[in-house]
Amino acid sequence: MNGEESINIIGDTIQNLYHYIALFRQANIDYAICEALKRFPGRQAALIIYDICCQWFIHFRERVSESEWLEMWDDIEITPAVGKWHLAAHVRECFAKFSLNFIEGSAEVDGEIMETLWSGLDLIAGITQGMSIAHRQEVLDDYINDGNWKKLLHLRKSCI
Numbered sequence: 764m765n766g767e768e769s770i771n772i773i774g775d776t777i778q779n780l781y782h783y784i785a786l787f788r789q790a791n792i793d794y795a796i797c798e799a800l801k802r803f804p805g806r807q808a809a810l811i812i813y814d815i816c817c818q819w820f821i822h823f824r825e826r827v828s829e830s831e832w833l834e835m836w837d838d839i840e841i842t843p844a845v846g847k848w849h850l851a852a853h854v855r856e857c858f859a860k861f862s863l864n865f866i867e868g869s870a871e872v873d874g875e876i877m878e879t880l881w882s883g884l885d886l887i888a889g890i891t892q893g894m895s896i897a898h899r900q901e902v903l904d905d906y907i908n909d910g911n912w913k914k915l916l917h918l919r920k921s922c923i
Contacts, residue, residue, distance in 0.1 A: 789819055793826055797833045808840045810869060816843040817857045842866060846875040883910060 792813065800809060813819055820843035827833045845853060845861040853861070863869045887906055891899045 789823075789826060792819060793823065793830070793833055796823075797827060797835050800835050800839065806839060808842065810842045810844060810866065812844045812846055812863070812872070814846060814849040816845050817853060817861050819843075844869065848875045 844863050844866055850862055863872055891902055
């Protein structure tokens with residue numbers, strides 16, 4: 764085997780390994796999106812907002828078609844987008860393609876709902892560090908339930 768053949772073998776191995784890692788890294792979000800889309804049969808379009816949608820979406824349909832566990836209908840039009848807060852950290856080319864400001868029908872969505880929900884947990888994060896897993900779960904559940912109850916009360920006041 765000459766030097767050029769060994770370089771090609773190494774290059775092919777690295778490329779296959781990269782493809783496998785990329786496929787594995789996206790498995791959870793691919794599954795979540797496919798399962799979510801199943802809940803809305805007959806829809807012709809979907810807006811998917813994900814922190815790294817610009818990279819994830821590139822081979823999404825290819826990964827779905829190659830997987831024996833993932834399925835979705837072919838005629839759905841998926842519009843990929845990146846949340847406004849995360850988009851600021853992306854390269855300039857992502858802004859025009861994936862900004863919610865330019866996607867028709869996205870209204871004034873910021874695409875960052877999970878981060879806003881988690882930020883409230885910062886207040887008790889330090890307290891729960893020394894707790895057992897069961898105790899930590901109880902404290903977090905109580906804190907989140909209390910927050911939901913307060914939102915419900917506020918909603919009632921704003922509706923009256």
